[in-house]
Amino acid sequence: xxxxxxxxxxxxxxxxxxxxxxxxxxxxxxxxxxxxxxxxxxxxxxxxxxxxxxxxxxxxxxxxxxxxxxxxxxxxxxxxxxxxxxxxxxxxxxxxxxxxxxxxxxxxxxxxxxxxxxxxxxxxxxxxxxxxxxxxxxxxxxxxxxxxxxxxxxxxxxxxxxxxxxxxxxxxxxxxxxxxxxxxxxxxxxxxxxxxxxxxxxxxxxxxxxxxxxxxxxxxxxxxxxxxxxxxxxxxxxxxxxxxxxxxxxxxxxxxx
Amino acid sequence: xxxxxxxxxxxxxxxxxxxxxxxxxxxxxxxxxxxxxxxxxxxxxxxxxxxxxxxxxxxxxxxxxxxxxxxxxxxxxxxxxxxxxxxxxxxxxxxxxxxxxxxxxxxxxxxxxxxxxxxxxxxxxxxxxxxxxxxxxxxxxxxxxxxxxxxxxxxxxxxxxxxxxxxxxxxxxxxxxxxxxxxxxxxxxxxxxxxxxxxxxxxxxxxxxxxxxxxxxxxxxxxxxxxxxxxxxxxxxxxxxxxxxxxxxxxxxxxxxxxxxxxxxxxxxxxxxxxxxxxxx
Amino acid sequence: xxxxxxxxxxxxxxxxxxxxxxxxxxxxxxxxxxxxxxxxxxxxxxxxxxxxxxxxxxxxxxxxxxxxxxxxxxxxxxxxxxxxxxxxxxxxxxxxxxxxxxxxxxxxxxxxxxxxxxxxxxxxxxxxxxxxxxxxxxxxxxxxxxxxxxxxxxxxxxxxxxxxxxxxxxxxxxxxxxxxxxxxxxxxxxxxxxxxxxxxxxxxxxxxxxxxxxxxxxxxxxxxxxxxxxxxxxxxxxxxxxxxxxxxxxxxxxxxxxxxxxxxxxxxxxxxxxxxxxxxxxxxxxxxxxxxxxxxxxxxxxxxxxxxxxxxxxxxxxxxxxxxxxxxxxxxxxxxxxxxxxxxxxxxxxxxxxxxxxx
Numbered sequence: 001x002x003x004x005x006x007x008x009x010x011x012x013x014x015x016x017x018x019x020x021x022x023x024x025x026x027x028x029x030x031x032x033x034x035x036x037x038x039x040x041x042x043x044x045x046x047x048x049x050x051x052x053x054x055x056x057x058x059x060x061x062x063x064x065x066x067x068x069x070x071x072x073x074x075x076x077x078x079x080x081x082x083x084x085x086x087x088x089x090x091x092x093x094x095x096x097x098x099x100x101x102x103x104x105x106x107x108x109x110x111x112x113x114x115x116x117x118x119x120x121x122x123x124x125x126x127x128x129x130x131x132x133x134x135x136x137x138x139x140x141x142x143x144x145x146x147x148x149x150x151x152x153x154x155x156x157x158x159x160x161x162x163x164x165x166x167x168x169x170x171x172x173x174x175x176x177x178x179x180x181x182x183x184x185x186x187x188x189x190x191x192x193x194x195x196x197x198x199x200x201x202x203x204x205x206x207x208x209x210x211x212x213x214x215x216x217x218x219x220x221x222x223x224x225x226x227x228x229x230x231x232x233x234x235x236x237x238x239x240x241x242x243x244x245x246x247x248x249x250x251x252x253x254x255x256x257x
Numbered sequence: 258x259x260x261x262x263x264x265x266x267x268x269x270x271x272x273x274x275x276x277x278x279x280x281x282x283x284x285x286x287x288x289x290x291x292x293x294x295x296x297x298x299x300x301x302x303x304x305x306x307x308x309x310x311x312x313x314x315x316x317x318x319x320x321x322x323x324x325x326x327x328x329x330x331x332x333x334x335x336x337x338x339x340x341x342x343x344x345x346x347x348x349x350x351x352x353x354x355x356x357x358x359x360x361x362x363x364x365x366x367x368x369x370x371x372x373x374x375x376x377x378x379x380x381x382x383x384x385x386x387x388x389x390x391x392x393x394x395x396x397x398x399x400x401x402x403x404x405x406x407x408x409x410x411x412x413x414x415x416x417x418x419x420x421x422x423x424x425x426x427x428x429x430x431x432x433x434x435x436x437x438x439x440x441x442x443x444x445x446x447x448x449x450x451x452x453x454x455x456x457x458x459x460x461x462x463x464x465x466x467x468x469x470x471x472x473x474x475x476x477x478x479x480x481x482x483x484x485x486x487x488x489x490x491x492x493x494x495x496x497x498x499x500x501x502x503x504x505x506x507x508x509x510x511x512x513x514x515x516x517x518x519x520x521x522x523x524x525x526x527x528x529x530x531x532x533x534x535x536x537x538x
Numbered sequence: 539x540x541x542x543x544x545x546x547x548x549x550x551x552x553x554x555x556x557x558x559x560x561x562x563x564x565x566x567x568x569x570x571x572x573x574x575x576x577x578x579x580x581x582x583x584x585x586x587x588x589x590x591x592x593x594x595x596x597x598x599x600x601x602x603x604x605x606x607x608x609x610x611x612x613x614x615x616x617x618x619x620x621x622x623x624x625x626x627x628x629x630x631x632x633x634x635x636x637x638x639x640x641x642x643x644x645x646x647x648x649x650x651x652x653x654x655x656x657x658x659x660x661x662x663x664x665x666x667x668x669x670x671x672x673x674x675x676x677x678x679x680x681x682x683x684x685x686x687x688x689x690x691x692x693x694x695x696x697x698x699x700x701x702x703x704x705x706x707x708x709x710x711x712x713x714x715x716x717x718x719x720x721x722x723x724x725x726x727x728x729x730x731x732x733x734x735x736x737x738x739x740x741x742x743x744x745x746x747x748x749x750x751x752x753x754x755x756x757x758x759x760x761x762x763x764x765x766x767x768x769x770x771x772x773x774x775x776x777x778x779x780x781x782x783x784x785x786x787x788x789x790x791x792x793x794x795x796x797x798x799x800x801x802x803x804x805x806x807x808x809x810x811x812x813x814x815x816x817x818x819x820x821x822x823x824x825x826x827x828x829x830x831x832x833x834x835x836x837x838x839x840x841x842x843x844x845x846x847x848x849x850x851x852x853x854x855x856x857x858x859x860x861x862x863x864x865x866x867x868x869x870x871x872x873x874x875x876x877x878x879x880x881x882x883x884x885x886x887x888x889x890x891x892x893x894x895x896x897x
Contacts (some may be wrong), residue, residue, distance in 0.1 A: 003347035010344040010364065013759035014420055017378035018370050020388070024381060032381055033391040069274075078273040085266055097273045100281055104477020104521070106494040107288075107514040109536065112293055112506055114629040115284035134280050137273060157592055162686070163642030166265045168613070169490045172638070176629045191369045198479070202501070218484060230374030237369040245362065 018234070025227035032224070043228040053213060053229065060194055060209040063125060067132035068140075068190035074133065075140025075185055080174065082141075083148040084156070098138045108135070109202030115201055123205025131199045136189035143188060143244075147181030148174075180247040187244035191237040285518075292511035299505050313512040319496070326476060327494040327520065329407070333414035333475035335469045337422045340415070341467065345426035346452070349433075361427065364420040375416055376484050383409060383485070405487025411479025418471040425470065429463020431457065463533040473521055493517050543568045543588065543694060543726050548598035558584040561598070568693070571720050571727045573741035575734070577773065581750040582730045586696050589728065590617045601691065613642070618687035619696040624679055624702070626671045632658070632682055634669040639690045657685040662682040677708050684719070693895040694726040713739050720896050734774060740763065746770050768814055773824040775889060776819035776850065778861050779893070784810050791887055797857035802887035809861045814893045821889035822863035824851060825882050826873055837861055839877060851875075853883060 027045070029037035049054055087093075100108070106222045112131045116122040121130070155177070159169035175182075197211030204212055210233055217223050295304040310405040313319050348357050367375070382388045393399035403409055433456055441451040457464065475481075479494035488495055493513055500510040544566040551559040559581040566572050575584040575760040587593045591612035600607045606785055607615065618639065633654055640650045656719060661681040663785045671679065680700065687695055697716075703710045717740050731737050737744050738758040746753045746761060746769075752830050753773075754766040765771035771779055781797030784803070796814055803815060828834055837853035840860070844850075848871055853861045861883055873881065 003343070003351045006343050007347050007352075007360070010340070010419070011360075013415070014364065016382065017375035017416060018367065020382055020565050021374050021378040024378065028263040031386060033384075033386050033388055034340045036359060041337045056482075070345045074276055077271075081266070081273075082689055085270065087270075093274070095272075096277050096282070100277070102473055102525075103285070103520075104473070104494065104517060106477055106479050106497050107285075107517060110501055110510055110514050111284040111288040112280075112499055113527070114511070115280075115287045118287065119338065119512045130280050134277065137276065140718075151355070152623050152625055154623050154625035155627060156623045157612070158619070158627075159638070159642075161590055161594070161617070161619045163641035163690075164638075165611075165613050168642065173627060176627075179629075195369060195371050197371075197373055211371060211492055214371060214377075218373060218377055226374055230371050230377070233374070238366070241366070241369045251327065 002111045021227045021230050022234070024224055025231045027224070030060035030224060031222060043224045047225040047228045052231070053207075053210075056208050056210045056213040059125060059128075059204075059207050060211075061144040063128045063132060063200075063209055064193035065189040066129045067136055067193040070129070070133040070187045071140045071189040071193075072144075072186045074109050074137040074199060075142075075189075076144050076178070076182060078141040079144035079148055082145055083151075083153075087206030097141055100134050101138055105196070109199040112204040114200055122203055123206075123207070124125045127203040127205075128200050128207065128209060132193040132196055132201055133190075135196065135199065139192060140185035140189050143176055143185040144181045147178050151177055184244035187240040187247075191244075194233065194237055194240070260432055281424065288303075288511045289459045289510050289515055290516055294508045295504060296508060301505075301507060308510040310511045311508055314516075317491075319513070322493050322496050323516070324492050325490055326494070328532075329414070329482070329492065330472045330476035333418065334472040336411065336533055337415055338464065338468045338472045339419050341419060341422040341426050342464075344424050345430050346456075348427045348444060349430035350425070357427065357431065361424055366423050367420045372417060372480060376480050379409075379416065379485055383412065385403055399517060404485060407486065410486030413469075413485040414475040414478065417481065418474050421474070422467040422471050425463050425467035426460070429460040429466070432463075433459040460469060462532045465528050469525060469528040472524055474523075475518065542566065543570075543603055544728075546585075546598065547601070549585075549595045549600060550597035551581070551588060551593060552596050552841060554896045559588070559595075559752055562750075562752060564745065564755070566726060566728065567866065569724050569726060571717075571729065571740060571742045573729045573731060573737035573744045574747060575731055575737045575744050576747035576753075578732060580747040582732075582747050583698060585747070586619070586698055586728060586730045590619050590696055591615045604854060611650075613882050616690065616692045617694060618690065618692050618698055619698060620683050620687050620700040622699045623827060624683040624700070624703075626679060626686070628671050630649060632663060632669050632671070632672075632674070633669070635671065635682055636686045637687050638686060643690065653689055654685075657689045661685045676704055677712065680704065680708075680712055681715070684715075688719075688723070692725065694728065695720075697727060697729045699731050699733075700734075701731075709736070716740060746773060748773065762822060764816075764891055765816055765893065768816075771816035771891075771893055777816040778819060778822065778860050779814055779816050780859075781812070781814040782811055798855040798859055798861075799835050800832075801890065803892060804888050809892065815890040816888050816893055817885050819850060819862040819864040822861065822883050824853075824863050824865060824869065824883050825884070828882050829884045831884065832887060833890075834882055835861065837881055837883055839879040839881055841874060841877065842875065849881060851881075 023036070024032045026039050026041070027036050028040040028042065052225070082090075082094060082097075108131065112127070112134075113122055116127045116130070121127045154168050155173055159173045160166070164172055194209075195211060197215050199211075200209045201212045201215055210229065214226055214229055214233075217226050217229075290308055293305045293307070295306050302329070346379045349362050352360070360441070384390070385400055385402065385404075389403070389504065393401070398412035403412075437459060438451055438455055441455045442448065446454060477494055479492070479498055482488065482492045483495055486492075491499065497510045497513050498519075500506045502515065542565045544564075546562045546564040546774060547560060549562045550557065562581075562585065573854050576582050576587055585592060589602075590593055591607065591614075596606065602615070627638065630638070636654045636657060637650050640653060645653075655667075658667060661684060663678065663681055666674065666678065671682070674682065680853070683700070685755065687794075689873055693727070696872075701712050704712060711735060716727070716729075727740075729737070729741060732787055741758060743755060743759055745760050747757045750770045754761055754770045756764075760771065762775055765774055765777065773776040780794065780796040780798055780801055781787055782794040785795040785800070787793065788802070792802055794801045794815060801815065803809070803813070823829065828836070835855050837855050840852045840854050842849050842851050843863070848864050848866050851863045851865065853863065855861055863883055873879075
């Protein structure tokens, strides 16, 4: 009983801001408090009447689709390498592959800004895509590697044994086996990119993504538009995450027997 | 022949090496190099001078920011670990596996909600006339000032890290061999003592990992200290942003960044050492 | 059985500093059912994998059907393997699994369809074409794996402990299926196992391997009754092994001076110096009093193990060595068995088998 109360309190703390921003986004008060004001779509209307916000959504979609594609490709290659091959320096190889998420985003932002300005890419959409791929590839790798660890290692050799070349086995066995995790990795890295604000803020220049716009509104005064935009972002990300989760779960369960 | 045999493995091995070398290792390396560059007439020039290091490390406000950041991150790490533990314990041992899976799923959700939006929600909730103070007003206490303080920043840190710490702790607790715990009970160890004598030592690696991730995230976070902690006094991350965004003093920001990475590496190594250290016989 | 299909000529395989297979020479005839057998880590699976081209020998050559196979990649060989884990593709259904090898060989769809149906029918899997692998029982999966490997009509089938995941009653049934298939198809089976009962029940010839070397080859019965060396004697059956020096001749029979006592060697074995003999546990007699004749050792009973209708007694000889005796129900009734009981063991000199050099 006590355990359940404690768990409820923890979940209340974790979900309080999420629920609050959802509720406040439909609340007429500029400074919401209890009791709540009346129901309104006002903040959605104001937020989405600005061309800047639409522009940011377009940029965000472009960035997250591109970064997710690249992350998933690179992540797949890395996961397969780890699954299949042993070689010298493999620990160093894996460290290189998995390290980026442990570097604080502010530092990543500064480093990317400095380096990408140096090569003339700072302030471009490409710069954001590159940065988000660096951050996303380890996640994609982890998701796909997890799937590969459920694969009987004999499966690939069985394909060779039945006459498939290495490339043939990749196409006929590894890829079909990994397909759900590849889609899941794409969704997850897209969601990561769609939410990332720190590095994007440093390198995006005028090509602002949605989180960067939110950050800039936040730097101004209290403005419930953030809740409206945030709710839309949340729903988009959740759609991606749920899709990923469903794909991973369904496959795992289907093969459990 | 030998070369042709390399085509297949290298097709898979090289992409991450090339990409992370070009866009991860080189930028970080460049940042280190940049910390020795000079800024003249608001322009960076390649050089090898120690001015930036001397200027930053020689100033009181840098060290104030440094210790503030370290102490806050350490506090966040300790508080998150302690607050999370009973919850993780309950999830690992007191609920069904299905309930545990759902709880984990719900704890992952926050990672895909905007941290900025959640911070903004806290701003509104914790405000002087916000939801909490209004609620407390009904029962006749308050109002309390919660924003722009260490408390506000801590709420932010926990928002960022608590779900992750609970997840990592739950996984490590759930993977402790149940027989070990039951053996301790069977030998007359009370449930409460078994937590300290059996469970925590067995789950040590995961518990330390959770604390370290919490430290890393809080240490580098700029949103909580800025928007909930009131930005003054600044933390190291705020220092980086202010130095980069307002003054073209990228080399000095790089000094701060390199110091941060060095600190994180030291903490990470110490933690790994603690996690895998064999108990003395 | 006609000419050789597979020839191993001085084949060596190393993994780093570990030698998995040491200088192997082995010939496998066309249409033969050969079992490679030995404890885990003896090199039997490595040998099989080299045949399939999944490992390259470091030295020596393997020829299949007269063709040297060094450097020929796995997918260009016709050496289908039935895997220990079966390695059925979980994302393909039964038909697609069986079809895989034909598709890789570029055989056209109509012909593929016919061959797949023919094999599914032969393996009793008709009507299961569209089933997913996880909807099949263990025995059905086994038969899908066999069909998948045999559908390309190879000259040789490799099997890597294919029955190890099955329940005991299914193992015996699958042994029957495998033996019948091999007789009907007349192709070579190379069967890797650590199970004596599987190997002895099915194979024409067994190859016992230990520490990367062939310890003995021969027909199952021959290997069982006449182990060539100590290693084989310990691995096959339940043998008691006595080592000692030949001390002379008594009544026309050589005598072995061993720590357990003076033991008669089988008639006609002319040796001198050091020698070892093996005595099968089921040829050892146990009695309460001292028996007539040679080879009597007084022992203490340590423990008993029930194996079906018979019992294995574990006894300790005065020198501390262990002696195993397998007795039937009738013999047991005459003895008073309790832990620590004093008993005599003995055997006919002819029951002892003289072992060859180092095993």
